[in-house]
Amino acid sequence: MALVLHTYKGNKSAEKALIAAEYVGVQIDVPSDFQMGVTNKTPAFLKMNPIGKVPVLETPEGSVFESNAIARYVSRLNGDNSLNGSSLIEYAQIEQWIDFSSLEIYASILRWFGPRMGFMPYSAPAEEGAISTLKRALDALNTHLTSNTYLVGHSITLADIITVCNLNLGFATVMTKKFTSEFPHVERYFWTVVNQPNFTKVLGDVKQTEAVPPIASKKAAQPAKPKEEPKKKEAPVAEAPKLAEEEEAPKPKAKNPLDLLPPSPMVLDDWKRLYSNTKSNFREVAIKGFWDMYDPEGYSLWFCDYKYNDENMVSFVTLNKVGGFLQRMDLARKYSFGKMLICGSEGPFKVKGLWLFRGPEIPKFIMDEVYDMELYEWTKVDISDEAQKERVSQMIEDAEPFEGEALLDAKCFK
Amino acid sequence: MALVMHTYKGNKGANKALIAAEYAGVKIEESADFQMGVTNKSPEFLKMNPIGKVPVLETPEGPIFESNAIARYVSRKNGDNSLNGSSLIEYAHIEQWIDFSSLEIDANMLKWFAPRMGYAPFSAPAEEAAISALKRGLEALNTHLASNTFLVGHSVTLADIVTICNLNLGFATVMTKKFTSAFPHVERYFWTMVNQPEFKKVLGDAKQTEAVPPVPTKKAPQPAKPKEEPKKAAPVAEAPKPAEEEEAPKPKAKNPLDLLPPSPMVLDDWKRLYSNTKSNFREVAIKGFWDMYDPEGYSLWFCDYKYNDENMVSFVTLNKVGGFLQRMDLARKYSFGKMLICGSEGPFKVKGLWLFRGPEIPKFIMDEVYDMELYEWTKVDISDEAQKERVSQMIEDAEPFEGEALLDAKCFK
Numbered sequence: 038m039a040l041v042l043h044t045y046k047g048n049k050s051a052e053k054a055l056i057a058a059e060y061v062g063v064q065i066d067v068p069s070d071f072q073m074g075v076t077n078k079t080p081a082f083l084k085m086n087p088i089g090k091v092p093v094l095e096t097p098e099g100s101v102f103e104s105n106a107i108a109r110y111v112s113r114l115n116g117d118n119s120l121n122g123s124s125l126i127e128y129a130q131i132e133q134w135i136d137f138s139s140l141e142i143y144a145s146i147l148r149w150f151g152p153r154m155g156f157m158p159y160s161a162p163a164e165e166g167a168i169s170t171l172k173r174a175l176d177a178l179n180t181h182l183t184s185n186t187y188l189v190g191h192s193i194t195l196a197d198i199i200t201v202c203n204l205n206l207g208f209a210t211v212m213t214k215k216f217t218s219e220f221p222h223v224e225r226y227f228w229t230v231v232n233q234p235n236f237t238k239v240l241g242d243v244k245q246t247e248a249v250p251p252i253a254s255k256k257a258a259q260p261a262k263p264k265e266e267p268k269k270k271e272a273p274v275a276e277a278p279k280l281a282e283e284e285e286a287p288k289p290k291a292k293n294p295l296d297l298l299p300p301s302p303m304v305l306d307d308w309k310r311l312y313s314n315t316k317s318n319f320r321e322v323a324i325k326g327f328w329d330m331y332d333p334e335g336y337s338l339w340f341c342d343y344k345y346n347d348e349n350m351v352s353f354v355t356l357n358k359v360g361g362f363l364q365r366m367d368l369a370r371k372y373s374f375g376k377m378l379i380c381g382s383e384g385p386f387k388v389k390g391l392w393l394f395r396g397p398e399i400p401k402f403i404m405d406e407v408y409d410m411e412l413y414e415w416t417k418v419d420i421s422d423e424a425q426k427e428r429v430s431q432m433i434e435d436a437e438p439f440e441g442e443a444l445l446d447a448k449c450f451k
Numbered sequence: 452m453a454l455v456m457h458t459y460k461g462n463k464g465a466n467k468a469l470i471a472a473e474y475a476g477v478k479i480e481e482s483a484d485f486q487m488g489v490t491n492k493s494p495e496f497l498k499m500n501p502i503g504k505v506p507v508l509e510t511p512e513g514p515i516f517e518s519n520a521i522a523r524y525v526s527r528k529n530g531d532n533s534l535n536g537s538s539l540i541e542y543a544h545i546e547q548w549i550d551f552s553s554l555e556i557d558a559n560m561l562k563w564f565a566p567r568m569g570y571a572p573f574s575a576p577a578e579e580a581a582i583s584a585l586k587r588g589l590e591a592l593n594t595h596l597a598s599n600t601f602l603v604g605h606s607v608t609l610a611d612i613v614t615i616c617n618l619n620l621g622f623a624t625v626m627t628k629k630f631t632s633a634f635p636h637v638e639r640y641f642w643t644m645v646n647q648p649e650f651k652k653v654l655g656d657a658k659q660t661e662a663v664p665p666v667p668t669k670k671a672p673q674p675a676k677p678k679e680e681p682k683k684a685a686p687v688a689e690a691p692k693p694a695e696e697e698e699a700p701k702p703k704a705k706n707p708l709d710l711l712p713p714s715p716m717v718l719d720d721w722k723r724l725y726s727n728t729k730s731n732f733r734e735v736a737i738k739g740f741w742d743m744y745d746p747e748g749y750s751l752w753f754c755d756y757k758y759n760d761e762n763m764v765s766f767v768t769l770n771k772v773g774g775f776l777q778r779m780d781l782a783r784k785y786s787f788g789k790m791l792i793c794g795s796e797g798p799f800k801v802k803g804l805w806l807f808r809g810p811e812i813p814k815f816i817m818d819e820v821y822d823m824e825l826y827e828w829t830k831v832d833i834s835d836e837a838q839k840e841r842v843s844q845m846i847e848d849a850e851p852f853e854g855e856a857l858l859d860a861k862c863f864k
Contacts, residue, residue: 088555088591098540103550110543126512129524136517136553141502144558158576161771165825166572168761177501215760251764347629348582351665358575412579 040065042107043082044092045073050104051092052239053202057111057195059235061118065094065111105135105199112195120195127189134188134196142178143203145171150210155253158408171207175220182222186229193233201230208245217245293402295372295395301335305395309374309451312433324430331420337397338418338429343388345412350384356446359388362409363450369403372396375450376432380442387442388413391432392450454479454525457496458506459487464518465506466653467616471525471609473649475532479508479525519549519613526609534609544603548610555588557617564624569667572821585621589634596636607647615644622659631659667819706815708785708808714748718808722787722864725846737843744833750810751831751842756801758825763797769859772801775822776863782816785809788863789845793855800855801826804845805863 040058042065044051051067058065076082077089085093085100093100094107101107112120122128148167152159178200181188188196204227208217217224230236231243308330315323331338349355359377366375372395380387390413394400404410420426431439435447456479458465465481472479482490490496491503499507499514507514508521515521526534536542562581566573592614595602602610618641622631631638644650645657721743728736744751762768772790779788785808793800803826807813817823833839844852848860 086591087594088551088587096540098538099544101540101543101547103547103554105550106543106546109546110539113539113542124512125524125527126510126515128527129510129515129520130513132520132523133515133517136519137502139550140517140553140558144554158574158580160572160574160577161767161774162572162821163574163577165758165771173502180501249763252767345579345582348579350663354575354666358579361575408576 039097040111041095042067042092043071043076043085043095045071048091049202049206052205053104053108053199054092054094054111055239056198056202056236057108057120059238060120060193060198061112061115063111063114105139108195108199119190119192120198122189122194127194130189131194131196135199137174138178138196138200138203141174142171142200143206145174146203146207146211150206150250153211153250153252159252172219175217175223179220179222182226186226193230193235197230201227201236202240205231205240205243208243210246211249213246213248293372295400298335298396301332301395303330303332303335305336305372305374305393308393312374312449312451319434320430324434327430327433328426333420334397335395337394337399338420339392339394339399340416340418340425340428341390341392341413342416343413346387347385349379349386349388352379352384352386352445355379355386355388359446359448362407363448365407365409366403366450368406369394369400370450372400373403373450376435377448377450378432378435378439379445379447380439381445382443386445389432389439391418391429453511455509456481456506456521457485457490457499457509458482459485462506463616463620465521466619467518467522467613468506468508468525469653470612470616470650471522471534473652474534474607474612475526475529477525477528519553522609522613533604533606534612536603536608541603541608545608545610548602549613551588552592552610552614552617556585556592556614557620559585559588560617560621560625564620564664567625567664567666573666586633589631589637593634593636596640600640607644607649611644612650615641615650616654619645619654619657622657624660625663627660627662706785708813711748711809714745714808716743716745716748718749718785718787718806725787725862725864732847733843737847740843740846741839746833747810748808750807750812751833752805752807752812753829753831753838753841754803754805754826755829756826759800760798762792762799762801765792765797765799765858768792768799768801772859772861775820776861778820778822779816779863781819782807782813783863785813786816786863789848790861790863791845791848791852792858792860793852794858795856799858802845802852804831804842 040063042051042054044067055065055067070076071091073091077086077091082093083089085095086102088102090102092104092107093102094110096110101110112118122131145167148157149164149171151157152164187193188200204212204223208227228243231240237243308327311323311326311330315326343349349358356379359379363375363377366373374393375390376392377388377390380389392399394403399410399415418425418429420429430436435444437444454477456465456468458481469479471477484490485505487505491500491505496507497503499509500516502516504516506518506521507516508524510524515524526532534545536545559581562571563578563585565571566578601607602614618626618637622641642657645654721740724736724739724743728739756762762771769792772792776788776790779786787806788803789805790801790803793802805812807816812823812828831838831842833842843849848857850857
C-alpha cells in the first residue's frame with residue numbers, strides 16, 4: 038500500500054509518524070514538491086484537512102490529519118510490534134503520556150518558542166506562565182523517569198516516540214543545558230532515545246540550543262541606555278513554526294527605507310507641535326495648518342477600521358487593545374502620526390483610525406513588525422474626495438458625535 | 452471490577468470518560484470525598500499522577516491520568532461497542548478529531564476563558580489570537596459537519612464524546628449565540644448531541660452563555676469616563692470551573708485601607724517631595740522621607756525577583772518590570788515603589804523597594820496583581836541601620852548598588 042505524507046521538509050510533527058513507520062516496517066513517501074503556503078491552500082489539500090495545516094497522511098482508504106492521530110494509525114498498520122503496549126492498561130498509559138507530553142510539554146514549549154520567533158504575539162507574563170507550566174510538567178516527567186527507563190513497559194512505545202519528538206523541539210530551540218539540568222532523568226532519557234537507530238535515521242544528529250532566542254519584535258532603544266537590538270526577524274511562517282536557524286551576530290542596523298525617500302517639504306515634527314500646542318480655534322489653526330503642510334507626494338493618509346468590532350463589548354478591554362496597538366507602534370514614531378477613535382456609548386464599540394505615514398504606502402516594516410496592523414482594514418484616503426477629506430479633519434479634531442456616535446475615547450499617536 | 456474516578460464534581464475532563472462509560476456499559480464510581488486543593492496534593496494522589504491534576508482513574512491494574520487517555524481506556528473496556536470505529540481508518544479519524552478538538556478548539560477556548568476567570572494572566576493580543584484560532588478551528592469543524600451527522604461514521608464515537616465535552620465548556624462560558632451563529636452546523640451538532648440520553652445523564656441540561664465574562668483585573672477608571680468594574684471571584688488553583696452566573700455588579704466596596712486610622716504621613720506629600728527635589732537629594736528628599744515616615748500607618752518592603760537567572764536579555768527584563776508597575780496602577784493611592792534592575796550584563800537582578808499603606812502588603816494587591824508572587828517579599832526592619840540605609844539607597848538610585856551597575860531604575864508613584 039502507498040502512504041504519502043504531505044508536509045514541508047523538516048516538519049517536526051511529521052517526524053512522529055516517520056519514526057513509528059521505522060519501528061513498524063512500513064514505507065511512507067514524503068513528496069519533494071510540497072510548498073508551504075501554496076500546496077496546503079489548494080482545494081485538493083483542504084478537502085483532506087479543512088483547516089489547511091500539515092502534516093496530512095494520504096492512505097488508500099482516506100486521509101488523516103493531526104500528527105498524533107497519524108502516528109497512531111501508522112503504529113497499528115502492522116500488528117506485530119509493541120508500540121501500543123501488551124495490555125489495555127499499558128495502552129491507556131501510553132495514551133496518557135502521549136496526551137501529557139502534547140498538552141503539558143509541547144504546548145508550553147510552543148508558548149515559549151512561538152512568540153520568540155514572531156509567530157505569536159509576545160507577552161512577558163504569558164511567557165513566564167508558559168515556562169512555569171513547562172517546568173512543572175518536566176518535573177513530573179522527571180519523577181516518573183526516576184524509576185522507569187521508558188515511559189511505559191520495558192521497550193520503546195508510541196508514547197516515547199511522541200514525547201521525544203516533542204522534547205526535541207524544546208531542546209533545539211529554548212531549553213538550554215542550564216534549564217534542563219534541573220531534570221536529569223529527562224535529560225538521560227532524551228539523549229538515550231534520540232540516539233536509537235530508528236530515531237537518528239529520521240531526526241539526524243540532535244543538538245541542544247546554546248541560548249534562548251531573543252524576542253522577535255523591535256523595540257525603541259531606551260534613550261538613557263541605548264542598546265543594539267537583534268536584527269529584523271525573518272518573515273513568519275504561516276503554519277507550524279520551523280526550527281530556528283542559527284542567528285548571526287547582529288549586523289549594523291540597516292537604514293530605514295523611509296530615510297532614503299526624496300525630501301518632503303512637510304516636516305512631521307512641525308505638524309506634531311502644531312497639533313499639540315493649538316489650544317483654541319483648533320479647526321481654524323491646526324486643521325487648516327495641517328492641510329497647508331500636507332505633502333501628498335511625500336506622505337499618505339489612511340483610514341483603518343477594526344475587523345472584529347463585534348467583540349468589543351467591554352469598554353476597557355477595547356481601550357486596552359487600542360492602547361497596546363499604539364505602544365507597539367513606537368518603532369514608527371519618526372514616520373507617522375495617528376488618531377484612533379473608539380465610537381459608541383455602549384458595546385459593541387467601533388474602533389476607527391486615521392494614520393499619516395511617510396511615503397506613498399503603508400511602510401513595509403510596520404506591516405511586518407506590528408501584528409495589530411492586520412487586525413484592521415486599511416483604506417487609502419482620497420483627498421480629492423471632499424467627504425473623505427472632511428472625515429480626516431474630523432478625526433484629527435476628535436469631532437463628536439463622530440459619524441452619528443458618541444466617542445468613548447480618542448487616542449493620539451504622535 | 453471497580454473503577455474509581457478521582458475528581459471534583461462536574462469536571463469536564465471526567466465527563467468524557469463518564470459518557471463513554473454510559474455507551475460502553477461500564478460502571479465508574481466517583482470518589483465521594485474528593486477535595487480540590489487537598490486530595491490532589493496528597494502523596495497517594497501524586498503517586499498516581501505526579502503533576503497533581505485531575506481527573507485520575509484508578510483501575511485494578513493501575514492508575515491513568517489525562518482525560519482523553521482515561522476515556523480511551525473506558526471505551527475499550529467492553530469491546531462490544533462502536534466508539535472506536537469499525538476499521539483502522541475510522542479509528543484514525545476518531546483520533547484525528549479527538550486531537551483536533553483538544554488542540555484547536557479546547558486549547559483556544561481555554562486561552563479565552565481562563566484569563567477571563569483570573570486563572571491566567573490577561574493579555575488582549577493573546578486573547579485576540581486565541582479567538583481568531585478558535586474561529587478557524589470551528590470553521591473547519593463546521594465545514595466537516597456540513598456533510599456529516601457524526602464526526603466519524605454513522606453513529607456516536609469517542610470523537611463525538613470528547614468534542615462535545617470540549618464544546619460544552621465553550622458554550623457555557625464564552626461562546627455566545629452571536630459568536631456561534633457563524634457556525635450553524637456546529638450548533639446543530641452540539642444541541643443534537645447534548646440531548647442524547649447518555650450525554651444528558653452526565654452533563655445535565657446544557658446552557659449557552661448570554662455574555663462573555665468580563666476581565667477580572669481592576670483598572671483605575673478613565674478620569675473623563677469613569678465606569679464601574681466587576682469584582683472577580685478568587686481564582687481556583689487547578690483546572691478552571693465553568694463560570695457561574697455573574698450577579699449584576701454591586702456598588703464597589705470601600706477599600707479596607709481607607710478604613711485604617713488616619714496617618715500623619717500624607718503619601719502625596721512624599722511623592723511631591725520625591726518628584727520635585729532636583730539637587731541635594733539625600734539631604735532634602737531622603738531626610739524628608741524619614742521625617743515623614745509613619746511606621747504605624749505604613750510598612751516598607753524589599754522584594755527580589757525569584758527567577759533572575761532567566762533575565763538574560765535587558766529589554767525583556769525591563770518590559771517585565773514595566774508591566775508589573777502598569778498592573779500596580781490600582782494601588783497608586785496606597786503605595787510608592789522603586790524597582791532597580793542591576794547588573795551590566797545578564798543575568799540581571801531585579802530588586803524592589805515598596806511602601807504600602809497599612810502594616811502588611813495589602814490583600815487586594817496580592818490577590819489582583821499576579822506579579823506579586825514572582826517576587827520574594829521581606830518586611831524592612833527600620834531599626835536595622837543597614838536595612839534603613841538600603842532603603843535610602845534604593846530611593847535615590849544609588850549607583851553602584853550592592854556592588855553592581857544599574858541597568859535602570861523605575862519609580863512607581
